[in-house]
Amino acid sequence: MKKLPLNLEKRLQKRKDENSFRQLSFGITGVDFFSNDYLGLSKSKKIYENTARILETSKLLNGSTGSRLLSGNHQFFNRTENMLASFHNSQSALIFNSGYDANVGFFSAVPQKNDVIFYDEFSHASIRDGLKMSLARNYKFQHNDLEDLKNRIERLSMDENSEIYVVTESVFSMDGDSPDLKALVEIAGEFNFNLIIDEAHATGVVGKKGEGMVQQLGLESGIFARIHTFGKAMGCHGAAILGSGQLMDYLVNFSRSFIYTTALSPHSIASIFSAYRFLESDRSFLNELRGNISHFRSEIIKNGLQDLFIESQSAIQSCIVSGNSEVKKIAAQLYERGFNVKPILSPTVPEGKERLRFCIHSYNSPAEISEVLKLLANFVTKS
Incomplete structure (x- = not known):
């Protein structure tokens, strides 16, 4: 196999040096605060079965x-x-x-x-x-x-x-x-x-x-x-x-x-x-999502984190943690406690604006939301 050109090797090494090297991962576990599946429809058996019926009848x-x-x-x-x-x-x-x-x-x-x-x-x-x-x-x-x-x-x-x-x-x-x-x-x-x-x-x-x-x-x-x-x-x-x-x-x-x-x-x-x-x-999933977003916002205030979070009423809630190494460290600490929150690194976002990007879902429980923000408040205080 021919070796990667030197200029491309240097680009990869630069990513590693900046702690922004990306890798694919498998077997992701933990409470989902990272996927874009806001309503959980990717796992809906009803949608799956209806899709199969459409394919069968339409040949x-x-x-x-x-x-x-x-x-x-x-x-x-x-x-x-x-x-x-x-x-x-x-x-x-x-x-x-x-x-x-x-x-x-x-x-x-x-x-x-x-x-x-x-x-x-x-x-x-x-x-x-x-x-x-x-x-x-x-x-x-x-x-x-x-x-x-x-x-x-x-x-x-x-x-x-x-x-x-x-x-x-x-x-x-x-x-x-x-x-x-x-x-x-x-x-x-x-x-x-x-x-x-x-x-x-x-x-x-x-x-x-x-x-x-x-x-x-x-x-x-x-x-x-x-x-x-x-x-x-x-x-x-x-x-x-x-x-x-x-x-x-x-x-x-x-x-x-x-x-x-x-x-x-x-x-x-x-x-x-x-x-x-x-x-x-069925709009129950949408109502559950909106209830969870509201609860998440209230828990941000309860834990004194409002100065770290970007103002948002959407399912995307971002907590600024400056520095690739620091934001990856806190994400790892949350993962060890059973919560999967993805760090967003520079250069995806501007340097100094690295963040933990919380994605809220209809299937997150109020208890999970309260616990993950309580842990976050503890980790950012110690960092």
Whole structure:
């Protein structure tokens, strides 16, 4: 086997020296405060059985056999996309293989050479990677700072036929906080820009039936595109872009991550359909999750940890513990006590902003929440 090039060896060694080396792990145990399975739907027997019934009655088998523009399309794609459009109050929906593929496919295809994209500085890596592939100019604005966004747009010099695109997330994956979407839609109207909202961590969590923050606030008409992913609260896999029928036609014709990939398997599509139908029929899991988030927030205050936690009302609660070594040490101490909380290291987050990222679930018990924060308070005091 040929040896790894020296420059790549040095990059790996640098990660080890900075205590930020990543490794895959198996046999993960302990109370789950780390997965994105907010509602526990990945373990739902009811969804599993309904998915099997769909596959049996539709006579769909294992693989999709090709891209959707070749042999990989089937009627259940259309049925599921229509269901998604109806559930999310959108004209149309187009399924992608993942949230990553959806963001890369959108931003590499839609904004054109003379266009401009503004993105929140904390935007997900999939958005930023899509921007790297775009021919449009792109600029970041300060996190959730709409005045900074307005100032940057006002200073912009561009052709009269060019378009402005602005992208942000309804719930940010590392901080768990949210922008003022109502104010952002008003600014979009004022400056006539196209607004894109990534709802990855709001899907299944925010709104009366988990439909997301845009719908919760009644802002659908002011949004150019929404990205909803299914690998988190929905407990399955894939993603969809929501928007106008014309936008979907454009993506089918020009989005490379849609065109040049094998379509999701029939099982994946049936799982998405089953998960959404389950969410519509049983909201007890959503209510349990919201109760646990509220209890977690109250226990933060009870244990005097409010100065360490980023303000968030979402299922993502982040405790800042500066330094890769320190945050890994506290995560290990919690794991030894039976609680699995993942440390988020730099360079994933800025140096000095390393954190323990608590993911709250419907199936966490109040006792588990109280105990893990009591232990955390003890460990951070001693560190």
